[in-house]
Amino acid sequence: MFWLTTLSMVLILSQSLMAHARGAPETFADLAERISPAVVNITTSTVVAGRTGPQGIVPEGSPFEDFFREFQDRNGNGPNSDRPRRSSALGSGFVISEDGYIVTNNHVIEGADEIMIEFFEGQELPAQLIGTDPNTDIALLKVEADGPLKFVSFGDSDISRVGDWVMAMGNPLGQGFSVSAGIVSARNRALSGTYDDYIQTDAAINRGNSGGPLFNMDGEVIGVNTAILSPNGGSIGIGFSMASNVVTKVVDQLREFGETRRGWLGVRIQDVTPDVAEALGLEKASGALVSDVPDGPAKDGGMMAGDVIMSFDGVDVVDTRQLVRVVANTQVGKTVRVVVNREGETQTLKITLGRREEAEGAVPASVTTDDTPEEPQTMDLMGLTLQPLTQDLRDEMQLDENAKGLVVMSVDETTEAFEKGLRAGDVITEAGQSQVLALADLEDRIAEAKDAGRKSILLLVRRGGDPRFVALGLDTDE
Incomplete structure (x- = not known):
């Protein structure tokens, strides 16, 4: 009996030490209580065109047509449903300043005529849209309150590690102020956007969580919950939050200008693969290979097609995805040093960045205009x-x-x-x-x-x- 008791104590002690080593929190209650007042539910309202008739539920002339028409009349979808009507949607967000700035997803408020913010204590306030960035799916709102609001701060998403504990809070399926916890499953995930830098987490995220915060254990926002991977629309433990170090730069610009102002280098680029590196005589497959240089900052700075960009503004370039993000996060009008490998030689170019939003749709530089020899042979x-x-x-x-x-x-x-x-x-x-x-x-x-x-x-x-x-x-x- 003594042996069994001793063994049980050893097991309990061992489990306790393992939990301590993993940094597993004893409870999330204190953190949830502290940050809850800064998390909000968002309800949007949009006027949509009405519809008439049974809407294809049954074929015209069907014996069930009258039954479905009566059913629609009772639910406001009858013959008069061609009148405009309001459609509502739910989402989440969080307050980032005491004067009422709120961050959420662009897709939560896109097309909305009215945006209503519900706070944890029950107060409701209308919100004004300050600006949006569809590229990162971020939107910035503003409410006018009688006094200072409780808010949360952004943390440094770059220091988050795979395996760190995180907590999500939001309005899943309209339930309101719901907390879920998990770990960072992966970092630097890309879905489909140019500037994607998602934190993957297994903390439960469902419809309605969009725009809500992902917290580290210090109560700092390290991500904005944006998307899930799911075969059925519900959480299966694969959620994605846009990293805070992307979000903060977007929010700062929306707050100052009402729009984004990203740096623009003005090149077409592709990754340096091992066979490309060998063909160019490079020691390793890294950097960004310039395939074209239209009229713009890079051309003005002397960059040429065939250059391999090795360093941008003091940052070593790993691949094209990283370079695009680094350039976009650099101030418009800044003159930066760009180190390129040109025909085996290293050169440093000074390039003054333009603004990407103004350059969208720029026509690529044409090829040279010398007459092409007419040769019929193959x-x-x-x-x-x-x-x-x-x-x-x-x-x-x-x-x-x-x-x-x-x-x-x-x-x-x-x-x-x-x-x-x-x-x-x-x-x-x-x-x-x-x-x-x-x-x-x-x-x-x-x-x-x-x-x-x-x-x-x-x-x-x-x-x-x-x-x-x-x-x-x-x-x-x-």
């Missing part, structure tokens, strides 16, 4: 059947008069070129970072790459005006 190389671009081909392919290069007439489907996406109609404008106008130009570039010990050659390919680099392996036994 050549098979690296699985490609190539022909110099002639005026007849320009007309047939509806290309710009200034377009030049080698046209891909066909692609062998068993080759690497096909696997990497090259197709008939593509135009190769550069090889080995040099312009190719004739078939002999490409042969020369291949020979130079082989002489330099390269295993692949980098091609600049345009399709419908959009450029991208493709690295194709070389047969070194030729």
Whole structure:
């Protein structure tokens, strides 16, 4: 009996030590009580067009038509339902300042005519929309209260670790001020947006939680609950919160300008893959490869297609996704140092950033305007059947008069070129970072790459005006 008692005590002590080592909170009650007054329920109201008739529930002339029409009349959807009516939606948010600024999701309030805020103590106030950012699904609201409001502060999402405890609070399914807890399941998740930086959590998030805060154990907001991954619309433990270090920059701009003002470099870029790195002679596959430089800040600063951006404003560039976020978060008008690798040499460019919102839809820079040699012959190389671009081909392919290069007439489907996406109609404008106008130009570039010990050659390919680099392996036994 003594042995059993001792064993039980050892097990209890062991479990206690394990819980302490994991940092598991004994209770979330104190935290929930402290932050609840700053979390709000959001109700939106929108005028929508009415509808008439049974709305396709039963076929016209069906014996059930009268029954469904009577049912709709009782529920306000009868013959007079063509009149405009109001539709309501629910969401969540949180107060970030004592003077009444509130953060939520853009999709919570999008298209709303009226926005009503319900506070934890029961007070209700109408809200004014200050600004939205659909790219990050963030919206900023403002209420006018008689006195200072209780609010919560943002924390540093970058120091959150996978496995850290987190707590979500919001208005799931209209239940209001509901708390759930879990851990950080993953970091730096991307869904579909350009500036995505989501924290993944298994804390229960459901419809109505959108716009609500995700707290760390210090009561700081490290994310805004935005989306869930679910086959049935309910929580299965895969929720996504936009990281606070993205949200704070958006909120600051919305608060100051009523809109976002993101930095713009003015380049088209693609990731540096291992074969591209080998073709360029780079030590590792990192950075962002510039495929085109339209008129804009980068072109003014001397950047060229084929440059690999290695560092931006003192930050090492890992890939294109990171570079886009870093540039966007940099102040418009700031002059930054951009370190590029150009033909094996490192160069530092000084570039003054423009504003992305003003540059949306900018037309890419055209290719050079020298006359293209008219050569009727074709050549098979690296699985490609190539022909110099002639005026007849320009007309047939509806290309710009200034377009030049080698046209891909066909692609062998068993080759690497096909696997990497090259197709008939593509135009190769550069090889080995040099312009190719004739078939002999490409042969020369291949020979130079082989002489330099390269295993692949980098091609600049345009399709419908959009450029991208493709690295194709070389047969070194030729």
